[in-house]
Amino acid sequence: MERLDARVVVVWLWRVLVFAVVLAGAAGIGSGALDVGVSSAAAAVAVFGVVALLGATHALLRYRIWRFDVREDTLYIEHGVLVRVRTTVPYVRVQHVDSRRGPLERVLGLGRVVVYTAGSRGADVTIPGLSRERAADAQETLRALAIESEPESGEGDAV
Amino acid sequence: MKLHPLSVPVRALSRALGFGWAFLIGGAALSGGNAALTGVAVLGVMVAVVAVVAYEIAYYRRFDYELTEDSLDIASGVFSRREREIPLRRVQNVDVTRSLVARLLGLAVVDVETAGGGSTEASLRFVSREAAADLQADVRTRRTTPGDAADAATAATPDAGDADSESRSAADRAREPTPVGERGELLFALSNRDLLLYGLLSFNPRLFSGIIAVATVAAPSLGGRMAVPDVGMVVLVAGAVALALGVWLVSAAVRVVQFYGFRLRRVGGDLRYERGLFERRDGTIPLSKLQTVSVEDSVLMRRYGFASLAVETAGYAPGQSPSGGSEAAVPIAPRAAVFELAREIEPVADIDLSRPPERAQDRYVRRYALAGLGVVAAGALVSRLVVSFPWYALAVLVPLAVPAARRAHATRGVYSDSDHVVTQAGWWRRKTTVVPAHRVQTVLRKQTVFQRRWALTSVVIDTAGSRSLSGGGAVAIDRDGGDADALADDVVDCTLLSVGVRGDDTAAAGSAAD
Numbered sequence: 001m002e003r004l005d006a007r008v009v010v011v012w013l014w015r016v017l018v019f020a021v022v023l024a025g026a027a028g029i030g031s032g033a034l035d036v037g038v039s040s041a042a043a044a045v046a047v048f049g050v051v052a053l054l055g056a057t058h059a060l061l062r063y064r065i066w067r068f069d070v071r072e073d074t075l076y077i078e079h080g081v082l083v084r085v086r087t088t089v090p091y092v093r094v095q096h097v098d099s100r101r102g103p104l105e106r107v108l109g110l111g112r113v114v115v116y117t118a119g120s121r122g123a124d125v126t127i128p129g130l131s132r133e134r135a136a137d138a139q140e141t142l143r144a145l146a147i148e149s150e151p152e153s154g155e156g157d158a159v
Numbered sequence: 160m161k162l163h164p165l166s167v168p169v170r171a172l173s174r175a176l177g178f179g180w181a182f183l184i185g186g187a188a189l190s191g192g193n194a195a196l197t198g199v200a201v202l203g204v205m206v207a208v209v210a211v212v213a214y215e216i217a218y219y220r221r222f223d224y225e226l227t228e229d230s231l232d233i234a235s236g237v238f239s240r241r242e243r244e245i246p247l248r249r250v251q252n253v254d255v256t257r258s259l260v261a262r263l264l265g266l267a268v269v270d271v272e273t274a275g276g277g278s279t280e281a282s283l284r285f286v287s288r289e290a291a292a293d294l295q296a297d298v299r300t301r302r303t304t305p306g307d308a309a310d311a312a313t314a315a316t317p318d319a320g321d322a323d324s325e326s327r328s329a330a331d332r333a334r335e336p337t338p339v340g341e342r343g344e345l346l347f348a349l350s351n352r353d354l355l356l357y358g359l360l361s362f363n364p365r366l367f368s369g370i371i372a373v374a375t376v377a378a379p380s381l382g383g384r385m386a387v388p389d390v391g392m393v394v395l396v397a398g399a400v401a402l403a404l405g406v407w408l409v410s411a412a413v414r415v416v417q418f419y420g421f422r423l424r425r426v427g428g429d430l431r432y433e434r435g436l437f438e439r440r441d442g443t444i445p446l447s448k449l450q451t452v453s454v455e456d457s458v459l460m461r462r463y464g465f466a467s468l469a470v471e472t473a474g475y476a477p478g479q480s481p482s483g484g485s486e487a488a489v490p491i492a493p494r495a496a497v498f499e500l501a502r503e504i505e506p507v508a509d510i511d512l513s514r515p516p517e518r519a520q521d522r523y524v525r526r527y528a529l530a531g532l533g534v535v536a537a538g539a540l541v542s543r544l545v546v547s548f549p550w551y552a553l554a555v556l557v558p559l560a561v562p563a564a565r566r567a568h569a570t571r572g573v574y575s576d577s578d579h580v581v582t583q584a585g586w587w588r589r590k591t592t593v594v595p596a597h598r599v600q601t602v603l604r605k606q607t608v609f610q611r612r613w614a615l616t617s618v619v620i621d622t623a624g625s626r627s628l629s630g631g632g633a634v635a636i637d638r639d640g641g642d643a644d645a646l647a648d649d650v651v652d653c654t655l656l657s658v659g660v661r662g663d664d665t666a667a668a669g670s671a672a673d
Contacts, residue, residue, distance in 0.1 A: 073655050084611070086604040088651050092660050093600050118274065118473065119600030119621035149660045 001067045001078075007108045008129020009063050014104055016055030024048035068127055070141060073149065075115060077125060089125055093117045094146035099139040101132075111135030115142060162222055165264050166285040171215040178207050224283060226297055231271060233281055245280055247302040249273045251472045254442035255291045262439065267291035271298070274473035274623060295443055299429050302445065343426030347489050347500060353465075354418055357491035358411035360459050418490045423500075430470065430504070448472045450622045451633065452505045453592040454497055461589070466497040470504065473623040507579045507593050512572030515615070515637040519571075522613050522637070523564035531557035573618070573635035575646060577653050580620050582633040592633040597657040598622045602647045616643035620650060 028044035098114040266285035419436035456466040468489040538550035
């Protein structure tokens with residue numbers, strides 16, 4: 001079982017920070033406009049503190065729980081803090097594999113791999129926060145495995 | 160090939176009706192009786208109508224379709240052109256719809272669905288009835304089904320000539336002027352009595368929401384007129400009952416009209432259905448593209464020994480499936496017949512469902528009891544704040560949690576063998592879904608924080624079917640943790656085996672390792 005690169009926590013914490021700032025701003029403006037007896041600054045700070053704390057805890061737990069495994073015939077993924085999800089994707093079902101890198105991920109030298117299937121529910125499976133080399137490597141491996149596992153008879157047609 | 164020439168007036172008329180009314184009503188409202196302005200509005204309508212007719216003529220002239228040996232090519236578009244090529248191998252459904260007007264004129268709409276994209280991939284509005292039937296038959300015979308492909312692969316050299324001549328003759332047979340309904344093996348025909356029963360037993364909630372929308376607008380004005388509170392209450396209750404009855408009858412009538420003359424046939428490797436009183440729908444579903452088969456029965460239907468059957472492909476986008484639910488569905492039939500039919504379509508062995516562990520039932524009791532207490536609390540609030548009524552009477556709901564939980568437990572289950580996974584769920588409308596192992600896309604095990612307390616896990620079997628997104632997919636709810644793991648591993652193994660990724664020996668080694 002492989003774990004994500006620890007730097008991914010920075011990406012998640014950054015998102016939490018942005019989210020907390022937006023909510024704090026909204027709370028500050030809202031409390032000012034509605035006159036609820038709390039100063040805008042106090043409301044903003046309180047909301048920021050609570051959201052940041054919850055978000056940071058969530059991000060850390062998320063990192064601790066995230067696992068994936070490139071197995072012989074399947075890709076196995078385990079994640080989720082509140083709802084624990086364990087996904088098994090047979091390579092033969094993989095339609096295409098993306099590798100994506102956002103601005104912050106590029107600064108940190110990270111990348112993520114997105115695996116698409118024809119299914120309706122778990123149609124795209126993302127592995128976030130891989131080091132750049134690992135992401136490229138994983139994409140290549142998954143692509144190769146998907147092609148390799150394709151049966152010649154055409155029976156394996158996904159849909 | 161061109162569309163039918165009559166498609167120009169029909170399309171123009173249907174479009175002009177929409178436009179024209181908007182212009183006319185808008186114009187009349189704006190002009191406010193001023194003769195000059197009304198004249199301008201009328202002129203506007205005429206210009207719009209001319210524009211629509213011109214557009215439709217251009218559309219007709221610029222629309223071209225052709226069925227080649229292995230694809231359906233369509234070139235269309237007046238201003239921006241689009242040339243589309245649909246490989247016949249990828250076609251999921253071919254639907255022919257004939258509205259009342261189209262039937263009178265001998266026209267039909269052909270819709271071709273593939274698994275990709277959000278909307279219908281090809282829509283021919285309108286072609287002649289014969290051309291539609293030919294197209295449907297030709298797509299069927301020219302498409303190489305995966306079964307044929309597998310045969311061809313084992314034979315190493317695909318014996319194209321033979322298969323071709325065979326399909327040709329089939330196509331020729333199909334073109335013979337036999338009545339459209341006479342071809343193929345009849346699997347099921349809906350009798351009028353069953354149809355009526357279906358209408359009465361099914362309830363379309365969408366109609367109800369419409370009535371509620373009307374009622375919320377109408378109620379305040381009605382309430383104002385009813386000064387005497389007691390009489391007002393009685394009238395309101397009577398009105399509500401009458402309304403509910405009316406909705407029920409209307410929804411029954413809608414169902415009857417939709418499914419009148421339902422027939423399911425098997426033509427070669429396709430399922431073919433026909434239905435409708437005014438608007439006839441006629442669609443094909445290749446069995447080779449079938450994703451799941453499910454048998455549904457509501458409490459009422461089960462009471463009278465009936466069930467319905469739904470067949471799912473990846474063709475329709477989620478929520479896009481034409482009204483009336485899954486298309487190649489047998490709306491209602493005796494249970495035994497439905498199961499027989501399901502077996503014929505997807506040969507599954509005897510289904511021996513295993514239920515969730517006993518502790519799951521305790522969980523349901525608590526959950527439903529909490530919901531009951533919630534209702535009581537809400538009642539108390541309403542009683543205090545809005546209208547005073549004996550809210551404590553709602554407390555009788557709480558003990559109902561026990562039978563409800565028993566029922567929930569008894570309707571959830573899963574069964575799997577080497578070729579299929581069967582899941583069952585649904586409190587009121589029980590749904591038994593059969594997923595062929597070779598259709599499984601991914602397997603997910605989900606555990607919420609609440610389930611974790613009870614060491615229960617739900618296993619989601621994802622397929623490319625179109626209904627899975629709306630929660631209709633195959634889910635084995637609340638399995639014991641270890642069972643869930645075993646089930647997930649089994650299903651993945653069977654899937655790999657059935658698509659030929661893994662040989663029998665490795666599978667045996669895998670099960671030995673378990």
